[in-house]
Amino acid sequence: MANEAQPCPCALGDEFDYKGLGHEIQIEHINAYVSKPKTNTDKAIIVVQDVYGWKLTNTRYFADLLASHGYIAVLGDFFVGQAPWHSTYDNKDFFKWLETRPANKAYREVDAVLKYLKEQCHAKKIGVIGFCWGGIVTHYLMLNYSELKAGVAFYGLVREEIDKYKLLNPTLFIFGEKDPLIPLEQVKSLDEKLKEQSKAEYKVKVYPNQDHGFAHRKKEEINPDDKPYILEARKDMLEWLNKYVN
Numbered sequence: 001m002a003n004e005a006q007p008c009p010c011a012l013g014d015e016f017d018y019k020g021l022g023h024e025i026q027i028e029h030i031n032a033y034v035s036k037p038k039t040n041t042d043k044a045i046i047v048v049q050d051v052y053g054w055k056l057t058n059t060r061y062f063a064d065l066l067a068s069h070g071y072i073a074v075l076g077d078f079f080v081g082q083a084p085w086h087s088t089y090d091n092k093d094f095f096k097w098l099e100t101r102p103a104n105k106a107y108r109e110v111d112a113v114l115k116y117l118k119e120q121c122h123a124k125k126i127g128v129i130g131f132c133w134g135g136i137v138t139h140y141l142m143l144n145y146s147e148l149k150a151g152v153a154f155y156g157l158v159r160e161e162i163d164k165y166k167l168l169n170p171t172l173f174i175f176g177e178k179d180p181l182i183p184l185e186q187v188k189s190l191d192e193k194l195k196e197q198s199k200a201e202y203k204v205k206v207y208p209n210q211d212h213g214f215a216h217r218k219k220e221e222i223n224p225d226d227k228p229y230i231l232e233a234r235k236d237m238l239e240w241l242n243k244y245v246n
Contacts (some may be wrong), residue, residue, distance in 0.1 A: 010050075010051070010132060010181055010212045010213055011087070011212075011213070012052060012087045012217065013213050013217030013218055015056070015057060015058065015217075016057045016058045016061055016219065017057070018057040018058070018060065018061050019057075020033065020035070020057065020060040020061070020063070020064060021035060021064045021067070022034050022035030022036070022060065022063060022064060022067065022073070027074075027076065027112050027113060027116045028112040028115075028116075029080065029108075029109075029112065030076050030077045030078070030080055030081075030109050030112060030113075031054070031076070031077045031081075032054070032074050032075060032076040032077065032113065032116075033054060033055075033060055033063060033074070033075040033076075034063075034072070034073070034074050034075075035060075035063040035064045035066070035067035035072075035073045035075075036067055036072050036073075036121075037067050037068070037069075037070045037071065037072065039070070041070055041071065041072060041123075042122060042123055042124040042125060043070060043071050043072070043123065043124075043125045043126075043245050043246070044071055044072040044073070044074065044117045044121060044123035044125070044126045044127075045066050045071045045072070045073050045074075045126070045127050045128065045129060045241065045245070046074055046076070046110065046113050046114075046117075046126065046127070046128040046129075046148075047059065047062060047063050047066070047073055047074065047075040047076075047128075047129055047130070047134075048075075048076075048078055048106070048128065048129070048130030048131070048133075048134030048135075048137045048138055049075065049077075049078055049079075049084075049130075049131070049133070049134050050130075050131040050132035050133050050134055050213075050216075051084060051085040051132055051133045052084050052085055052086075053077070053079060053083075053084025053085075054075050054076060054077040054078070054079070054084075055084075056084075058216045058217055059075060059131060059216065060075060061216075062129070062131075062216060063075045065234070065238075066129075066241075069238055069242075071127075071241070071245070072117065072121050072123060074113050074116070074117065076109055076112075076113050077109075078101075078106050078109050078134070078137065079101050080109065082100060082101060085097060101133070103133055103136040103137045103140060103156075104136075104137075104140050106137050106140070106141075107144070110141060110145070114126065114147070125149055125245050125246060126147065126148055126149060126245070127148060127149050127150040127151060127152075127241050127244065127245040128141050128142070128148050128150075128151045128152075129151065129152040129153075129154070129237060129241075130151075130152075130153055130154065130156060131154045131155070131156070131213070131215075131216050132154065132155055132156060132212070132213065133156065134154075134156065135153040135154045135155055135156020135157075135173075135174075136153070136156035136157065137156070138151045138152065138153040138156065138171075139151070139153050139156060139157075139164060139171070139173075140164075142167050142168060142169060142171045142200075143164060143166060143167060143168065144168070145168065146168045146169065148168075148169060149169055149170075149244050149245045149246075150169055150170045150171065150172075150240060150241055150243075150244035150245050151169070151170075151171040151172070152171070152172045152174065152237045152240055152241065153171065153172070153173050153174065154174045154215055154216065154233075155174060155175055155176060155179060155181075155182060155212055155213065155215075157182050157186055157187070157190065165193045165194050165196070165197035165198050166197055166198060166199070167194070167198045167199075167200040167202055168200055169200050169244070170200055170201040170202065170240070170243075170244045171200065171201075171202045171203075172202070172203050172205070172236065172237070172240040173187075173190065173202070173203065173204045173205065174205055174207070174215060174233055174236070174237070175187050175204070175205070175206045175207070176206070176207055176209075176210030176211045176212060176213075176214050177206050177207060177208050177209055177210055178209055178210060178211045179210070179211050179212040180211065180212065181212050182212070184206070187204060187206060190204060191204040203240075205236065207229040207232065207233060208229065209225070209226070209229070210226065210229050214226060214229060214230060214233070215230055215233035215234060215237075218230055
């Protein structure tokens with residue numbers, strides 16, 4: 001899923017054959033996957049899933065990637081036990097499915113993760129990243145949580161009619177040039193309105209020839225033409241977080 005105004009499920013793409021390095025825990029009312037760096041740190045990142053759920057190995061790979069760069073990473077089940085979307089489902093049922101998982105209502109789950117990070121992990125500097133549905137969640141969070149030092153939203157775009165431009169802290173928006181779910185004119189509109197209204201630093205970046213999910217749902221080893229952009233997006237994410245979550 002990408003655009004809330006015209007919601008439709010995105011293709012799964014390449015599912016990573018990956019065994020996570022972290023472990024699963026219970027955080028208040030939700031399950032979560034936690035990955036920690038080898039050395040103590042007070043820096044942490046909340047990772048928000050896409051429509052395929054918190055158990056998708058692709059997203060857990062990103063949590064482990066963040067941990068390898070010195071962040072405590074928590075990937076919570078933001079669907080709170082509800083089933084993720086599955087590629088075998090009928091697309092006509094997607095809107096009804098999505099109504100029970102609103103991206104602008106994840107605050108209770110975020111509060112639980114924040115409490116865990118502060119009280120159990122002693123985190124003082126916290127950021128957030130999200131993919132697809134989680135990219136939309138990330139955008140909402142950066143409008144409402146001043147304690148989140150930075151955000152990276154991968155291919156998520158909230159409704160045009162919603163006031164969504166007054167970011168509280170630096171936010172990086174990542175899009176693919178050939179994303180069939182997010183037209184470039186909508187990305188351009190987002191950039192223009194953020195330029196007018198956001199007092200916080202932001203960046204909207206479009207990656208050439210890339211479609212939806214390219215940064216976390218493509219295996220670079222079997223997509224050689226896309227590999228430079230996949231790696232660039234991951235590098236951009238890390239540089240953004242390293243700059244502002246400090």
